[in-house]
Amino acid sequence: MVKVRTILLYLVAVVVAAVPLVPLGLLFALAFSEHPVYVRGFTLANFEFLKTGVLFPGDPHRSKIYPNVYTAAANTLLLALGNMALVTLISSMAGYVISRYSFRGRSALLGTFLVIHGVPASVLLVALYYLLKATGLLNTLLGVVLVKMAVDLPLGVWVLKGFYDGIPWDTEIAALVDGTSRFGAFFRVMLPLVSPGIFSIALFSFLSGWGEFIFVYTFIQSSTNWTLSMLIQSLFASEMGGINLALIAALSVFYLVPVLVLFVVGEKYLVRVTIGGVKG
Amino acid sequence: MRVSRELSKKLIIGVMLTPAVVVAVLFLAVPAALTILISLTELDYRFKWIWCGLNNYARLLTDPTTRLVVQATVIYVAGTLAFNTLWGLCLALLSTHVHDALGTFMRAAWLLPRVLPSVVWAMLMMWIFSPLDTGFLNSLIISMGGQPVPWTFRYYWPFLFVVNGFIGSSLSAIIFSSAIKSIPPDYIIAAKVDGASSFTIITRIILPMIKWHIAFFVAYNTLSLLASFEYILLTLNGGPGYYTTEVMILRAYHLAFGQYMVAMDFGYAATYVTILLVVGLVLSIAYWRVFRLRRLMIEPKLE
Amino acid sequence: MVRVRLENVTKVFRGGVEAVRDLNLEVKDGEFMVLLGPSGCGKTTTLLMIAGVYKPTRGYIYFDDQVVNDLEPKDRNIGMVFQSYALYPHMTVYENIAFPLKLKKLPKEEIDRRVREVASMLKIENLLDRRPGQLSGGQQQRVALARAIAKRPGLFLMDEPLSNLDAKIRVEVRAELKRLQRELGITTIYVTHDQAEAMSLADRIAVMNEGRLQQVGTPDELYYHPANVFVASFIGAPAANLIDADIVEVGGSVFMEALGMRFQLPSDLAQALRGASKVVFMVRPEDVRLSPGKGFTVFSVEWLGRESFVHVQAPDGTLLRVTLPPDQHVSVGEEVSASFNYKRAHFYRPNGELIV
Numbered sequence: 001m002v003k004v005r006t007i008l009l010y011l012v013a014v015v016v017a018a019v020p021l022v023p024l025g026l027l028f029a030l031a032f033s034e035h036p037v038y039v040r041g042f043t044l045a046n047f048e049f050l051k052t053g054v055l056f057p058g059d060p061h062r063s064k065i066y067p068n069v070y071t072a073a074a075n076t077l078l079l080a081l082g083n084m085a086l087v088t089l090i091s092s093m094a095g096y097v098i099s100r101y102s103f104r105g106r107s108a109l110l111g112t113f114l115v116i117h118g119v120p121a122s123v124l125l126v127a128l129y130y131l132l133k134a135t136g137l138l139n140t141l142l143g144v145v146l147v148k149m150a151v152d153l154p155l156g157v158w159v160l161k162g163f164y165d166g167i168p169w170d171t172e173i174a175a176l177v178d179g180t181s182r183f184g185a186f187f188r189v190m191l192p193l194v195s196p197g198i199f200s201i202a203l204f205s206f207l208s209g210w211g212e213f214i215f216v217y218t219f220i221q222s223s224t225n226w227t228l229s230m231l232i233q234s235l236f237a238s239e240m241g242g243i244n245l246a247l248i249a250a251l252s253v254f255y256l257v258p259v260l261v262l263f264v265v266g267e268k269y270l271v272r273v274t275i276g277g278v279k280g
Numbered sequence: 281m282r283v284s285r286e287l288s289k290k291l292i293i294g295v296m297l298t299p300a301v302v303v304a305v306l307f308l309a310v311p312a313a314l315t316i317l318i319s320l321t322e323l324d325y326r327f328k329w330i331w332c333g334l335n336n337y338a339r340l341l342t343d344p345t346t347r348l349v350v351q352a353t354v355i356y357v358a359g360t361l362a363f364n365t366l367w368g369l370c371l372a373l374l375s376t377h378v379h380d381a382l383g384t385f386m387r388a389a390w391l392l393p394r395v396l397p398s399v400v401w402a403m404l405m406m407w408i409f410s411p412l413d414t415g416f417l418n419s420l421i422i423s424m425g426g427q428p429v430p431w432t433f434r435y436y437w438p439f440l441f442v443v444n445g446f447i448g449s450s451l452s453a454i455i456f457s458s459a460i461k462s463i464p465p466d467y468i469i470a471a472k473v474d475g476a477s478s479f480t481i482i483t484r485i486i487l488p489m490i491k492w493h494i495a496f497f498v499a500y501n502t503l504s505l506l507a508s509f510e511y512i513l514l515t516l517n518g519g520p521g522y523y524t525t526e527v528m529i530l531r532a533y534h535l536a537f538g539q540y541m542v543a544m545d546f547g548y549a550a551t552y553v554t555i556l557l558v559v560g561l562v563l564s565i566a567y568w569r570v571f572r573l574r575r576l577m578i579e580p581k582l583e
Numbered sequence: 584m585v586r587v588r589l590e591n592v593t594k595v596f597r598g599g600v601e602a603v604r605d606l607n608l609e610v611k612d613g614e615f616m617v618l619l620g621p622s623g624c625g626k627t628t629t630l631l632m633i634a635g636v637y638k639p640t641r642g643y644i645y646f647d648d649q650v651v652n653d654l655e656p657k658d659r660n661i662g663m664v665f666q667s668y669a670l671y672p673h674m675t676v677y678e679n680i681a682f683p684l685k686l687k688k689l690p691k692e693e694i695d696r697r698v699r700e701v702a703s704m705l706k707i708e709n710l711l712d713r714r715p716g717q718l719s720g721g722q723q724q725r726v727a728l729a730r731a732i733a734k735r736p737g738l739f740l741m742d743e744p745l746s747n748l749d750a751k752i753r754v755e756v757r758a759e760l761k762r763l764q765r766e767l768g769i770t771t772i773y774v775t776h777d778q779a780e781a782m783s784l785a786d787r788i789a790v791m792n793e794g795r796l797q798q799v800g801t802p803d804e805l806y807y808h809p810a811n812v813f814v815a816s817f818i819g820a821p822a823a824n825l826i827d828a829d830i831v832e833v834g835g836s837v838f839m840e841a842l843g844m845r846f847q848l849p850s851d852l853a854q855a856l857r858g859a860s861k862v863v864f865m866v867r868p869e870d871v872r873l874s875p876g877k878g879f880t881v882f883s884v885e886w887l888g889r890e891s892f893v894h895v896q897a898p899d900g901t902l903l904r905v906t907l908p909p910d911q912h913v914s915v916g917e918e919v920s921a922s923f924n925y926k927r928a929h930f931y932r933p934n935g936e937l938i939v
Contacts, residue, residue: 013382014382016374016386017386018389020389026404027400037414038419091300094301097292103293115561115564116308118500118564119507122507123507123560124307124308124311125533127312127550147307151307168667173669174669175682176636177657177663178730179657181655181657184686207395211396214398218537229398255400259396259397263392263395271388271391274451
């Protein structure tokens with residue numbers, strides 16, 4: 001016999017679980033809407049831009065301001081991949097050393113990473129702008145990738161260190177006795193065993209780069225270097241009067257597809273990173 | 281000639297650790313120091329270093345907008361923190377009291393806004409809560425015969441709490457639920473055997489046992505919120521009106537990168553940031569001591 | 584097979600912790616040497632120094648007259664078995680065993696031959712395709728052993744390999760391990776805190792405490808002639824009785840005052856104990872004989888089938904451990920008198936040193 005309270009509990013739980021999904025559903029509804037501003041009907045017309053990447057084919061003035069969607073998408077991909085590659089590479093090495101080796105300044109280094117991770121990057125924007133300008137990296141995608149990577153690194157190091165900590169010492173000693181050098185032990189035994197951690201950080205840093213906005217907004221001026229986030233924001237800011245929200249929604253859906261796919265595939269890993277980043 | 285063990289150990293540490301250290305120094309330590317220096321200058325769009333000592337700080341004290349900015353910061357941090365912590369607790373409690381599959385699904389669903397690109401979430405929220413007739417909620421209300429509500433014009437703080445809270449509460453929910461799950465079930469069983477109601481179990485056993493996690497989250501989140509501004513920038517951008525939601529870090533951003541592409545007053549902007557940096561540093565060190573985070577660092581065994 | 588010698592080996596860790604002090608030990612070719620001692624006595628540290636994972640702070644380690652202090656673990660030709668088995672979770676059993684052979688760059692056919700040979704020796708041929716996570720503790724133990732044996736090392740190092748096994752399996756594996764070592768003839772150094780395990784496996788035992796070597800000898804030597812109080816108390820179960828006593832001389836005869844009573848000592852002992860005043864008297868439970876009489880009261884009786892384990896209370900309140908042969912029965916509260924087999928008993932100075 002099932003209690004009424006239990007039924008109520010589950011009902012509430014289901015409703016609560018659905019709440020954050022509602023805005024997402026509305027986004028999709030608007031993207032397929034026949035009306036540019038209200039959710040009505042179903043059409044694929046808003047996705048016309050997918051054919052050529054040009055958002056306003058009939059409007060040469062607007063077309064000059066806004067870059068081709070595929071250009072922006074390529075920039076977004078570059079940023080995401082660059083961030084992923086650098087963060088994963090550097091933190092898998094640093095995490096190993098910090099976890100397994102005793103050296104002077106180890107506690108200080110770890111502590112520094114922890115402190116840095118707690119304070120958001122926004123506090124460094126002014127100085128970073130100055131630095132990038134001074135080194136000629138302003139308005140370049142490379143500059144943004146480097147900054148983004150630096151910001152995501154402390155988390156990567158902490159999470160991967162945690163994974164390395166979880167491998168028993170005996171396993172590494174066994175490898176040494178079996179005939180590897182320490183470097184060999186790292187490649188043949190340690191890395192394969194922390195591969196879930198590496199995958200988690202790779203996934204996280206890819207998504208982090210893919211969704212990045214504020215660094216692009218601050219450091220990039222030329223629209224050819226825009227990422228999709230910049231494109232959407234700029235469209236929305238200028239279309240605030242409510243002229244063609246459906247188009248923006250469609251573009252957002254296009255932007256979101258990799259995010260949703262990766263989220264469904266790797267949600268478990270993302271949760272690990274979230275916990276790892278806070279508890280160390 | 282075989283490389284000695286000491287040397288090879290140093291080589292490994294060097295090669296594998298240096299990139300991370302270099303990045304940390306170049307992109308994080310140097311800019312932090314630079315910010316403090318900039319705050320002592322009149323650096324602006326001309327990009328000339330003109331030292332002016334503590335002038336900017338004096339200006340801060342006499343500037344009438346400072347009071348509004350600080351006020352906005354306090355309200356923002358307190359309100360969002362409360363939302364994040366309390367709602368995160370509710371989510372955690374709810375998701376751990378139902379079947380594991382539903383609980384995991386719930387937490388995953390709430391993780392989604394956090395994973396979405398910020399522009400999309402912000403834009404979505406602005407459209408739903410738009411004060412115009414074309415906003416989603418208003419269009420619903422109008423179609424049902426009601427009057428449109430000026431959501432973001434009048435209820436801007438609750439709006440911001442919701443926008444940011446959906447992002448922050450997933451973090452607290454994950455932390456708290458993992459803490460709840462690690463409570464040895466024996467305690468709960470003993471309490472049930474003693475006749476405690478679910479409510480009592482929650483208040484007398486579960487909550488006290490995750491005290492550390494709650495405190496840690498509050499501390500950590502306060503630090504993050506002090507310098508968070510992306511969603512405010514993307515939605516209300518400091519408005520509506522005169523600096524109503526202009527938190528300190530947003531003020532600094534506007535000063536430096538110009539709301540109307542005019543000022544680029546880096547020196548003055550850096551002043552706000554330096555204050556935040558100092559507060560952040562002090563708090564971090566305090567947390568390090570209070571939470572005895574040293575314990576998290578076990579000395580390695582090998583040589 | 585390798586002969587191992589430790590000369591004045593000392594290990595001090597970062598922070599000043601002295602894990603091993605001045606250790607001098609020789610392990611003969613083909614010998615089964617057990618390092619025995621309580622937790623923290625330095626036995627695992629010693630093992631890891633022999634493995635090359637730690638470097639001695641002072642002193643030298645020799646493999647067959649060659650100093651190996653600076654030799655990397657991979658070059659020492661050793662096979663190691665751990666308490667946790669330390670199998671590589673991401674490799675199959677076959678790959679685990681083949682790993683050291685692959686690192687030696689042996690030809691594929693040779694590797695395959697050796698792996699199968701060793702697998703059949705340890706009866707795990709049917710497990711070769713499984714992963715460690717799918718195996719039971721006992722099976723994992725065999726795979727760990729196989730991995731160590733397959734590389735044909737000159738030396739086996741084992742760190743409490745049986746501690747994680749169920750008690751019943753442990754006894755079986757113990758016997759098999761001994762037989763295997765005899766058959767292969769590989770020098771073995773085995774670490775454990777379980778004295779029964781040491782006694783049953785070892786050719787010789789090295790007892791350690793607080794980083795220092797207490798005594799080295801065959802199980803017989805350690806059992807019947809412990810060099811100090813620590814060894815006397817550590818070896819043997821139930822533990823030996825260690826009683827504080829005073830030696831007095833009355834009218835030409837030497838007596839031992841202990842437990843609130845006075846015992847006359849045989850003349851040969853008396854000679855050796857002349858001049859001593861305070862001593863520690865050591866007598867094993869099986870060397871205490873009970874007979875009807877007065878002086879002691881039976882405190883508790885545990886009947887274990889092949890013997891009885893009894894506690895008797897002395898006049899001064901001290902409890903004495905006694906094991907009785909199967910046909911002797913006493914009951915709680917009964918009054919008995921106790922006598923000691925002085926031929927097997929020992930006397931020590933208060934600082935632990937042996938007198939006789």
